[in-house]
Every structure is written in C-alpha cells, then in structure tokens.
Amino acid sequence: MNIADQIYSAADSANQDRAQAIRDNLRDAIVDRRLAPGTKLSEGEVGTLFDVSRTVARAALQMLSFEGLVRTERNRGAFVANPSPEEARQVFASRRLIEPGLATAACGRVTATDIAAFRAQLDEEGRFIAERGPTARRSEIKASGDFHLLLASVAGNAILQRFMEELVARSSLVIALYGRSGVSACGHSEHTGIVGALESGDCGLVSRLMLHHIDHIEADLDLRVRAGPALREALNF
Amino acid sequence: MNIADQIYSAADSANQDRAQAIRDNLRDAIVDRRLAPGTKLSEGEVGTLFDVSRTVARAALQMLSFEGLVRTERNRGAFVANPSPEEARQVFASRRLIEPGLATAACGRVTATDIAAFRAQLDEEGRFIAERGPTARRSEIKASGDFHLLLASVAGNAILQRFMEELVARSSLVIALYGRSGVSACGHSEHTGIVGALESGDCGLVSRLMLHHIDHIEADLDLRVRAGPALREALNF
DNA sequence: GTAAAAAAGATTGCATACGATTCTTGTGCA
DNA sequence: TGCACAAGAATCGTATGCAATCTTTTTTAC
Structure with missing residues (x-):
C-alpha cells in the first residue's frame, strides 16, 4: 500500500x-x-x-x-500499531482509572469560556454525525476524541493531558480494530450529559457519567481473539 | 561541570x-x-x-x-530538567490520581511470589537507610522509587506502568529540588504498611494507605517560589 | 574603564554515505 | 511441481560532514 x-x-x-x-x-x-x-x-x-x-x-x-x-x-x-486485545483492555483500564478523576478536576476549574468551548465541540460532533460518507465519519471519530482532550486541558494538568493524548489516540486505534458498531450517537448524548453536569457544578455526577461513558465505549468492543491475528500480524495487515 | x-x-x-x-x-x-x-x-x-x-x-x-x-x-x-513548583504539583496530582487505583488493581492480582519480592524490596530500603554516606542515600532514593514501580508492575498494566516510571523518575527530580528533609524512614514504614495490607488482601486499605503516603511525600516539599529560580535557570544550575 | 560590536569557537539541525541486516526474486535440484 | 539456496534489492543503524545558530572572547569606540 x-x-x-x-x-x-x-x-x-x-x-x-x-x-x-x-x-x-x-x-x-x-x-x-x-x-x-x-x-x-x-x-x-x-x-x-x-x-x-x-x-x-x-x-x-x-x-x-x-x-x-x-x-x-x-x-x-x-x-x-496493531494493538492486541490485551493492550486494548489496558488502554481502557487506564482510562477508567484516570478520566473520572480528571473529570472531577476539570469540574472544579471549569469556566464559562470552557463551557462555551464544550458546546462548540458538541455542535461539531453533532454536525459530523448528521453527515454521511467516510470523511464525515473520520471527522466524527476525531471530534469524539477531541471532546476528551478538551476536558483534559480544562483540568489544567499538563502531564495528565499528555497521558490522555496518548490514551485517546490509542483508543482510536483500538476502536478501529475491535469496534462493533458506531456508538457515535450514544457517545454524543453522553458527552452532552457530561457537559450538562459540568455546567451545573455537580462534580460527583461528572465523574460517574464519565466512568459510565468509558464503560459503554469499551462494551462496544469485541475483544475476543480473532481467528487470524497472528496471520494478520505476519502479513502486516 | x-x-x-x-x-x-x-x-x-x-x-x-x-x-x-x-x-x-x-x-x-x-x-x-x-x-x-x-x-x-x-x-x-x-x-x-x-x-x-x-x-x-x-x-x-x-x-x-x-x-x-x-x-x-x-x-x-x-x-x-529543572521542574518548576507548578510542575512538581502536577507530578504529585497525577500520582494521587493514578496510584491509589493502581494499588487497588495490584491488590487484586498480587501473588505470594510478589509479596516475597516486596519483602526483599523493603529489606533493601531498610539496609540503605541504616547506612551512611551519599552513596547509600542515592541508593535509598532509588529503592524508594523502585517500591512504587514494583507495585505498578504487579498491577499488570504496561501502559500505567510506563506512566508510573515517568512519574517516579520526575518525582525524584522534584524531591531533589524541593525536598525539605529526608522522609525516608517515614516513607519506609509506610511502604511496610502497604505491603502488610496487600498481604492481608484489604484492597480498600491499600488504596487509602497509598493516598496518604503520596500526601506525606508531597507535604515534605517546600514548593514556595524561591528567590532566584530565574537566576538558577539562567546560570544552568 | 565601560559598553557595544565583531570575530572566533562550540554546538546543534539536518543531509548524506556506507556497512549490516532483512526481504525478494530467481535458479538449480530433487 | 515444490523446496532449498543464493544473488540482488531494499531498508535500517550509525558515523560523519556542512551550514546555521548560539556562546564566548576579543577588539574597538567612546
């Protein structure tokens, strides 16, 4: 190729x-x-x-x-990279560990400007979901990840932000390999809920919603070992 | 130099x-x-x-x-690297977020062999604390960090393990710059307590002890902005 | 004598060169 | 036909060279 x-x-x-x-x-x-x-x-x-x-x-x-x-x-x-199911699990285990706390931290620091940025981000997500075609789908995936990165940036910890950049990028790979369906609409509504909780200042709720959101994303994966991962690996596919 | x-x-x-x-x-x-x-x-x-x-x-x-x-x-x-007080805070905020959960995960997977490794690690820490001189002190610092890395490896998540390697290494730099005293003895007793809780299988306790331990380490730092960090920076010291 | 300017020296950013390793392809032999 | 093997091509690992940039020292002007 x-x-x-x-x-x-x-x-x-x-x-x-x-x-x-x-x-x-x-x-x-x-x-x-x-x-x-x-x-x-x-x-x-x-x-x-x-x-x-x-x-x-x-x-x-x-x-x-x-x-x-x-x-x-x-x-x-x-x-x-061609992450194995085990690596995929580790990626999501890491996110489950980090993101709820990160969301709590973000909740404690979020400003009106941040909320506006979240709203804009949600709009963009919604726009791409409405569109059709592979380009829109790619943009949708990216926008979905960007939501999590925006949250990480609001939390104000550069180190955790970098960790999240890595985890979100790797998640995208994992979803590409093991994703069952487009959870996009579902994910979008959950993002909307998180922003709502952020705005209302209910940090405990933000944290819980985030945890559920990650669980939902992971639940959509099919992490059973496929017939030919070794072959795929060997063939560089 | x-x-x-x-x-x-x-x-x-x-x-x-x-x-x-x-x-x-x-x-x-x-x-x-x-x-x-x-x-x-x-x-x-x-x-x-x-x-x-x-x-x-x-x-x-x-x-x-x-x-x-x-x-x-x-x-x-x-x-x-010459981490600023703000960076130092972020390092420890990250550890507070990650390590209690990591300790819980480790607690759920720990084996008898792991416990033995922890005991050996604790012995080594104790030995260096007893010794005098700068060499022993360096070894003591390293051993203290290695305890946390051992815990991370037991948790069985390669991604989090790498994050912890980075955080522990950066912590060492931070302590070198902002450490007030040697908390070593205190830290060692806390490590011992964590291993004890691990052995007894009380994962909630492990998590709480870890959180307190990190708090104690950070409490020993003097993160007030010094008179001449800009000067030190300019002179490469 | 001090400060600005210029030259010299040191160090990095990047490109290129060459040996080493791996992959591909073609040939000989069973 | 199928497999082992070898020659060739492609790619990587590393050293080195040159231009650009930064630092230091020397010179020069006031």
Whole structure:
C-alpha cells in the first residue's frame, strides 16, 4: 500500500521543529484511520513524502513509537500499531482509572469560556454525525476524541493531558480494530450529559457519567481473539 | 561541570539498542541525583562518553525529553530538567490520581511470589537507610522509587506502568529540588504498611494507605517560589 | 574603564554515505 | 511441481560532514 494518498500536505507552520510537525501529521492520519493498523511506515518513504531526510523522519517515527501508535522492530522498520486485545483492555483500564478523576478536576476549574468551548465541540460532533460518507465519519471519530482532550486541558494538568493524548489516540486505534458498531450517537448524548453536569457544578455526577461513558465505549468492543491475528500480524495487515 | 564522573560505564549488555542503554544509564544518573537539575547534556559529550556517534546520543536524549527528565531547547541543547513548583504539583496530582487505583488493581492480582519480592524490596530500603554516606542515600532514593514501580508492575498494566516510571523518575527530580528533609524512614514504614495490607488482601486499605503516603511525600516539599529560580535557570544550575 | 560590536569557537539541525541486516526474486535440484 | 539456496534489492543503524545558530572572547569606540 502506498501511504502517500493518506497523508495531507505538511505545508503549514512549524519551522520550529519539523520532526514534530511530521509526527502530528502522521498521528492525525493514524487516528483518523487513513493509515490502517499494520501499515508500514518506512523512513525513506516518510522522508520523501514530507521532503526531509531520513534523519528527521526517523525522529518523528521514534516519537510515535513512544506514544504507542507505532511499533518499531529492529532492522525491520516502523508499522502503525496493531494493538492486541490485551493492550486494548489496558488502554481502557487506564482510562477508567484516570478520566473520572480528571473529570472531577476539570469540574472544579471549569469556566464559562470552557463551557462555551464544550458546546462548540458538541455542535461539531453533532454536525459530523448528521453527515454521511467516510470523511464525515473520520471527522466524527476525531471530534469524539477531541471532546476528551478538551476536558483534559480544562483540568489544567499538563502531564495528565499528555497521558490522555496518548490514551485517546490509542483508543482510536483500538476502536478501529475491535469496534462493533458506531456508538457515535450514544457517545454524543453522553458527552452532552457530561457537559450538562459540568455546567451545573455537580462534580460527583461528572465523574460517574464519565466512568459510565468509558464503560459503554469499551462494551462496544469485541475483544475476543480473532481467528487470524497472528496471520494478520505476519502479513502486516 | 564535567558529567563524565557522574556516569557509570556502559559496558553492559544491550547490543540490541544502544540508544536505549544510554537512556537507561542517564536516567539512573538523573534519578540518583548524580546529575543535578540544569546540568547540560551535550550530544557530543554524551556520545564521547558512551563511545557512540552524536546520532545515537541524540536519540537517547530525545527519549529522556519525552519522559520529562530532560528539557531540550532548539539550537541550545539538552539539560537535566529543572521542574518548576507548578510542575512538581502536577507530578504529585497525577500520582494521587493514578496510584491509589493502581494499588487497588495490584491488590487484586498480587501473588505470594510478589509479596516475597516486596519483602526483599523493603529489606533493601531498610539496609540503605541504616547506612551512611551519599552513596547509600542515592541508593535509598532509588529503592524508594523502585517500591512504587514494583507495585505498578504487579498491577499488570504496561501502559500505567510506563506512566508510573515517568512519574517516579520526575518525582525524584522534584524531591531533589524541593525536598525539605529526608522522609525516608517515614516513607519506609509506610511502604511496610502497604505491603502488610496487600498481604492481608484489604484492597480498600491499600488504596487509602497509598493516598496518604503520596500526601506525606508531597507535604515534605517546600514548593514556595524561591528567590532566584530565574537566576538558577539562567546560570544552568 | 565601560559598553557595544565583531570575530572566533562550540554546538546543534539536518543531509548524506556506507556497512549490516532483512526481504525478494530467481535458479538449480530433487 | 515444490523446496532449498543464493544473488540482488531494499531498508535500517550509525558515523560523519556542512551550514546555521548560539556562546564566548576579543577588539574597538567612546
């Protein structure tokens, strides 16, 4: 598979650190499922696509491998991660542990401006759900993740925010692999409920709603071991 | 300051990935406080010390920067991180959020073998506390962190384990900068109490003890803004 | 004597080069 | 036909070189 078509142009911004710009671009592509799990990301190809040397491409891939979005094998290269059911469980166990508390923290600091941002985010989610087609679906997935990241940013803890960025990105991969249906509408209504609780200042409720929300997302997964994961792995699919 | 004396030889193991071996070595040096916050880690110097090219040294420094143990400034280089009081608060807020739940998870999975490992770990802590001198003190700090990492490994979640590795390492930096006294003896008795609760299977107690323990560690910090952090920063101290 | 300016030196950012490893393809033999 | 093996291509790991940037020292002007 040629990955060229799945990557948007990197023309924008970021004269500060090109590797970081490439990482962001690739991460978006992975989270949006434009790059399927298992896809090979060769240093040379990435470098050519973004018009940089292998050195810079390699740095970007190393960053993604730290985030768990890319798996690197020595002398073989980098591949879009293909999380196992066990890894998937761990991702959601981590979220169950972190996000309710994070939501409580956010509830204690949320401002009117934040609420407005949440409302805008919910609107965007709703818009993409109403639309049809694969592009809207990708945007919907991304918007759904962005809701959780917005909450993390409101909590005001940069470290937890980074952890959540990783967990949300990996969740997207997991859902791509093991998701049964589109829980989107359901998820959207739950997001709306969380914002409502945030606005009313009921932090305990926010926390509980968040926990249930995560449970619902995970409940939609089919984490039974498939017939051919080893084969898929072997074939880089 | 010449960092050569603060680094142990890298003769060991790891023909698999040299950058990773260098990262581990540097991380130990930072956590052990052999490398003070603010110390410059130039690519050339690190490369020479470990007998690799700047390419490999750079990769190791990049890893450490992802872990928050090293801060890199464009065109200026890498420095051992110098966490601000605000960052210190965030490190401990993160631990308060994660570790009680992690302890509960560990409690649900702990085996007799694990308990034995905990006992051995406690013995080691006690031994270093009894000893005198800076070397014993460093080992004591490391052993104290290793207790928390052991607990994380027992919980059986690789993702949370990695988060904890980062948080424990950064805590060590924070304590080096803002620690008031040696809470070591106090911390050791609390560790002992946690293991006791683990053994008795009282998971709720384990969680509560862990929360108090973290609170105690943080209570020993003096996070008031110092007179000259800006100056220290400017002078790379 | 002090402060600004310029030059020298050191360090990083990035590209490229080369050996080593892995993957692919084609050939010979059973 | 099917399999083992070897040559070739592709890719990775790492060292090194050059330009750009930053730091330090020296020079120069006031």
